[in-house]
Amino acid sequence: MLKQIEGSAAVAEAVALCRPEVICAYPISPQTHIVEGLGRLVDGGKLTPCEFINVESEFAAMSVAIGASAAGARAYTATASQGLLFMAEAVFNAAGLGLPIVMTVANRAIGAPINIWNDHTDALSQRDCGWIQLFAEDNQEALDLHIQAFRLAEELSLPVMVCMDGFILTHAYERVDMPTQEQVDAYLPPYEPRQVLDPAEPVSIGAMVGPEAFMEVRFLAHAKQRQALDLIPAWASEFKRVFGRASGGLTHTYHLDDAETVVVALGSVLGTIKDTVDEMREQGVKIGVLGITCFRPWPTAAVREALSGAKRVLVLEKSLAVGLGGIVSNNVSASYHGSADDVYTVIAGLGGRSITRGSLHRIFAAATEGSLEPVTFLDLDHSLVDRVLAREREHRRSGPIAEGILRDLGVVAAKIG
Amino acid sequence: MFQIRIHGRGGQGVVTAAELLSVAAFREGRHAQAFPSFGSERTGAPVVAFCRIDTHPIRLREPILEPDALIIQDPTLLHQVDVFGGLRKDGYILINTSRSFEDLGLGEFAAGFRAERLCTVPATEFALKHIGRPLPNAALLGGFAAISGQISLESVGAAVREKFPAKVAEANIAAAAEAFAFVTQALREAAHA
Numbered sequence: 001m002l003k004q005i006e007g008s009a010a011v012a013e014a015v016a017l018c019r020p021e022v023i024c025a026y027p028i029s030p031q032t033h034i035v036e037g038l039g040r041l042v043d044g045g046k047l048t049p050c051e052f053i054n055v056e057s058e059f060a061a062m063s064v065a066i067g068a069s070a071a072g073a074r075a076y077t078a079t080a081s082q083g084l085l086f087m088a089e090a091v092f093n094a095a096g097l098g099l100p101i102v103m104t105v106a107n108r109a110i111g112a113p114i115n116i117w118n119d120h121t122d123a124l125s126q127r128d129c130g131w132i133q134l135f136a137e138d139n140q141e142a143l144d145l146h147i148q149a150f151r152l153a154e155e156l157s158l159p160v161m162v163c164m165d166g167f168i169l170t171h172a173y174e175r176v177d178m179p180t181q182e183q184v185d186a187y188l189p190p191y192e193p194r195q196v197l198d199p200a201e202p203v204s205i206g207a208m209v210g211p212e213a214f215m216e217v218r219f220l221a222h223a224k225q226r227q228a229l230d231l232i233p234a235w236a237s238e239f240k241r242v243f244g245r246a247s248g249g250l251t252h253t254y255h256l257d258d259a260e261t262v263v264v265a266l267g268s269v270l271g272t273i274k275d276t277v278d279e280m281r282e283q284g285v286k287i288g289v290l291g292i293t294c295f296r297p298w299p300t301a302a303v304r305e306a307l308s309g310a311k312r313v314l315v316l317e318k319s320l321a322v323g324l325g326g327i328v329s330n331n332v333s334a335s336y337h338g339s340a341d342d343v344y345t346v347i348a349g350l351g352g353r354s355i356t357r358g359s360l361h362r363i364f365a366a367a368t369e370g371s372l373e374p375v376t377f378l379d380l381d382h383s384l385v386d387r388v389l390a391r392e393r394e395h396r397r398s399g400p401i402a403e404g405i406l407r408d409l410g411v412v413a414a415k416i417g
Numbered sequence: 418m419f420q421i422r423i424h425g426r427g428g429q430g431v432v433t434a435a436e437l438l439s440v441a442a443f444r445e446g447r448h449a450q451a452f453p454s455f456g457s458e459r460t461g462a463p464v465v466a467f468c469r470i471d472t473h474p475i476r477l478r479e480p481i482l483e484p485d486a487l488i489i490q491d492p493t494l495l496h497q498v499d500v501f502g503g504l505r506k507d508g509y510i511l512i513n514t515s516r517s518f519e520d521l522g523l524g525e526f527a528a529g530f531r532a533e534r535l536c537t538v539p540a541t542e543f544a545l546k547h548i549g550r551p552l553p554n555a556a557l558l559g560g561f562a563a564i565s566g567q568i569s570l571e572s573v574g575a576a577v578r579e580k581f582p583a584k585v586a587e588a589n590i591a592a593a594a595e596a597f598a599f600v601t602q603a604l605r606e607a608a609h610a
Binding site: 002004006138167168171172173174175268269270271272274275354355356357 | 448451
């Protein structure tokens, strides 16, 4: 059924269609509307049987999800930013224990300086935690990925993180096709745990493993993630069969056939990138797009294949490996057949900075002309940076950077975008 | 694609207005995307929300920098925010005020635009009359339907009914209808002036 609703409401409804039995969450912007929506569905008796557990922190949210999942319940939670960091220890445990929890991350920057707006720093900080990480391009895909996530998680007995851009998707009203309960039930059978805390057949979960077998347990975690590289496209195909639309999978490609320049990105910025690429194609530029839907496991072969004809690759990412450059670009470089010198990193949209067609056009043109630096910060205000650096040269006690830069900038309320 | 930017202050329902607009367009079979500016959400602070309407799916995620139409919920913003920034020369402007463009000191500015696409409407007065609270949203959307023809008054009404309980919805719809009639009449008078 077609609906014009907020992204968060669409995700809440889709999660409810997956019949979770335990939902535990601690509110944090921009995730709040999702769990509020689910709270209303549970409270109103529309999602039953399901227990919504209010917890005192994100650490507790993930810990309760672990307990619920180990007891055989289909468990869901959602968070963002500092919330994800606060639960980090339990996030690793959920993966290490092999518990099929599904979690939405409404992507948001990490402080300091505190910032509630969108980028991918939160999810990418957990890239090595052992969870499958899927990134949604629009609200339809966000909705669809949650349904696929439960199927994948339970098939593999691994937790899955569905990442959607905070505010840009979570707070956007757009058209979505909401599936029926019958469709979701046909795709997602009741949860049959591989391991369960059952008083009738007692086991313990969470053994200490010493040097004699720890490597082997970690190897199996890695092997399982690589196995997911086959299952993810398979379950995306099955999804298409049941729901009648393509969604999810490892990657999305756009105009790659003859592309000499390929732009790689994750999440909602792909829409703006595709519109920009259309404009450049009209001008005869051979440029295409590779969208990474599945960031973990990293789809090495799919990326290598997609980039096989590219003379240069521009990775545009909403994340920064401080002291290195790009996180996504580092992964891309390792899968690119050509020279690492032909992989350009563009850091963009940090802390909610708008990414516009105009800026993308400029940076893509620079890449095709070969005039791009290896690492570029899109739309960086160099004068603002220079003032801070000058102040630091002039005064030993130059003061806190964030406060100083805001003073230099003055009133920003008049700015649009 | 038709792009609308709505300026107001936190608490006036700017974001809701953009959402309602997108629902109205959706009900007419078009694609629509509404989103807030994600700024600080303090009561009274300047807030911007956006709505795109198209016959095709909308992929673009940048803020609306060159709007086809502006809806200004609070005329005091004119001195604080660059509300007219990027407005297309053939664009529409609807301002919530009982004053005219000349009275607002915008006479010279308005001369650069098409007169039949500019209008002021006392939306807050209509809201107070019908709803009993200074919430000019629905009235402004009624006025927008009249000035732009992008959506019908009926679709605005349907969107309002979807969002609010019946009693509140009907009061808002009455305010929207009065604003629609007011703007239609103002444009007719301007055309004959």
